[in-house]
Amino acid sequence: MAIRDVLRMGDPRLLARALPVECLDTPELHALLADMQDTMAALNGAGLAAPQIGVGLQIMIFGFQESVRYPDAEPVPYTVLLNPVLTPLGSEMEEDWEGCLSVPAMSGMVARHARLRYQGCDPYGSAIDRSVEGFHARVVQHEYDHLIGVLYPMRITDFSRFGYTEVLFPEGGRAGD
Numbered sequence: 001m002a003i004r005d006v007l008r009m010g011d012p013r014l015l016a017r018a019l020p021v022e023c024l025d026t027p028e029l030h031a032l033l034a035d036m037q038d039t040m041a042a043l044n045g046a047g048l049a050a051p052q053i054g055v056g057l058q059i060m061i062f063g064f065q066e067s068v069r070y071p072d073a074e075p076v077p078y079t080v081l082l083n084p085v086l087t088p089l090g091s092e093m094e095e096d097w098e099g100c101l102s103v104p105a106m107s108g109m110v111a112r113h114a115r116l117r118y119q120g121c122d123p124y125g126s127a128i129d130r131s132v133e134g135f136h137a138r139v140v141q142h143e144y145d146h147l148i149g150v151l152y153p154m155r156i157t158d159f160s161r162f163g164y165t166e167v168l169f170p171e172g173g174r175a176g177d
Contacts, residue, residue, distance in 0.1 A: 001034035003042045004053040006101045009151055014102060018051050018058045018147040021082045024125045033080055033123060036061050044068045045101050046076070047139045049146030052102050058083045058120075060143035069099065073135040081128055084120035086144050088113040089131060096135075098142060098152045099165065107169070108162035110155045112141045 007014050023029065032055060040048040040061060046069065047062030063078030092114040099107045115133040118140050122128055132140065142152060156162050 001031060001038055004035050004039045006039065006043065006048075006052050007054055009100075009103045009153070011102075013054055013056070014051060014146070014151060015149040016051065016056055017149050018049075018056045021057050021059060024082070024121070025123060029123055032059070033061065040101075043101050046070060046073070047143040048101065049143045051146050051149075058147050060084065060140075060147065062139045062143055070135065076136045076139055079128070080122055081118065081120045081140075081143075082123065084118055084140075084144055084147070086141065087117045087119075089115040089117055094134075094138070096138060097168075098138070100142070100152055102146075103151060103153060105164055105166070106153075106162070107165045108153055108156045109158060110142075110152050111157070112138045116140065118144075 021029070032050070036048050036050065036053065036059070039053060044067070046064055046067055047060060050057045050059040059082050061080050063076045065075045067073050093111045094114045095109050095111045097107050098110045114137065115131070116137050117129070117131045119127070119129045145152065153162060
């Protein structure tokens with residue numbers, strides 16, 4: 001379909017709360033999802049939320065078999081998730097480096113719930129209900145944050161571990177954004 005422009009940090013639309021998707025299985029929804037998939041693939045993203053392309057709806061896509069940007073990450077099944085609800089499974093948190101297509105060329109250390117359950121539906125209205133951990137859980141939480149107007153730098157507690165990816169990792173190995 002089309003590769004869309006990704007909004008960058010500073011654009012006020014990234015700070016707005018997204019609205020629930022009310023009309024499922026429409027040509028417009030499927031066209032938007034195709035654009036999101038094309039955009040995520042073109043930018044080697046692990047995930048993308050609709051607000052990142054200026055669409056204020058509770059839609060996120062994520063998943064990959066191998067990630068150029070996160071080469072050590074385990075595969076995450078490709079998922080289209082609408083109107084998600086996240087429930088942490090326990091209080092354990094894990095810190096790891098994150099980047100974002102809306103905050104290009106930068107990386108930061110972010111604590112996320114180690115395990116969580118996410119629920120929602122696919123574009124046809126079929127229920128999705130999964131319990132996940134590790135990088136899969138991290139990606140879901142990162143994309144969900146876009147639906148509530150939060151960018152990952154807002155979750156950083158130690159700004160000595162936030163900066164330009166090429167400076168933080170001069171030998172490469174992490175592509176962060």
